[in-house]
Amino acid sequence: MENFIDYILQFGHLNKQQVALITSKAKEVSFQKDAYFSEAGKIPKQVGFVIEGVFRGCYYNNLGDEITRCFISENSLMSDYINFEANTASSEYIQACTDSKIIVFSKESWEELSQTIVGWDTMKNKMVQLCMYQKSRSNPVISQDATTRYLEFMDNHPTLINRIPLNYIASYLGITQQSLSRIRKNIS
Template sequence: MKEFIDYILQFGTLNQHQLDLIASKTTVLELQKDEYFSEAGKIAQQVGFVLEGITRVCYYNNKGEEITKYFIDENNLVVDMESFDNDICSNAYVQAITDCKLLVFSKKDWKELLETIIGWDAIVHRIISKALRQKVERRSPLVSEDATTRYLMFLKIYPNVINRIPLSYVASYLGITQSSLSRIRKNIR
């Protein structure tokens, strides 16, 4: 819980009573590797905070190929915000790619916090804004760079991820084949 409190306090100030209320609304969820936190075609029902492990957001393109959009590692929120906020079916999966331990808020409890704690909505807004900025900063360069540069950027963006996840997911994220990724890795060493 301390990790989550430290995380949210980067975005605003809360008193101990407010922090206690937030803590009282969380449950711990353990996901085994390959289990889903949320699924395409369903409405996201919870907000999570990754305490341990790595999740990925992925979807299937019109050819049926699995595409990894991004990774979420420790000390970050995980939620399909569009689905969660608007009660619409998600178009992506959030999958544990290692065993994961998350702090989880139900939709009911999250909304109760928004209605009860003055300033909570501003903190959540700052968290979401930062996450969106990071997403754009991480994805934009991947569009125009060559595969080797994209891989080197991946290593900078996700320094704690590369040795913990299957290379097939990294290749999917970078938009290259696994054999291309193997060649790039071999040439860099």
């Protein structure tokens, strides 16, 4: 919980009572590898903060291929926030790539914080903007060759390389797992 409070305090000031209220509304939950935090076709009902582990945002394209859009690791907010706020069904999945621990807020608890804590909406908006930015900026540039994409991935996500399955990295890079294996072999 301490990591989450430190994370929030980057975006504004809270007194002890406000921190206690936030802590009382949060619940720590464990996720097994491959479990879903959020699923396509369902309305997202929670906001999470990753304490330990890695998640991925993914969807299926019109050919039925699974596409990994982003990775979400420790000390990051996690939510399909647009659908969470609009109370509409998601078109993407958020899935655990590793066994993970997260802090979860239900929709009711998240909204109660907005109604109770002065300035929470401003802090929340900054957290959500960072979350959305991290999800959008992490997409590889498909016009680059596959080796360049992989090298960039290694630079941008050095801690993920040995923590998540290669098929997820290949999906994220827009290449086959065999191509990724070849690239890894050639650069090592």
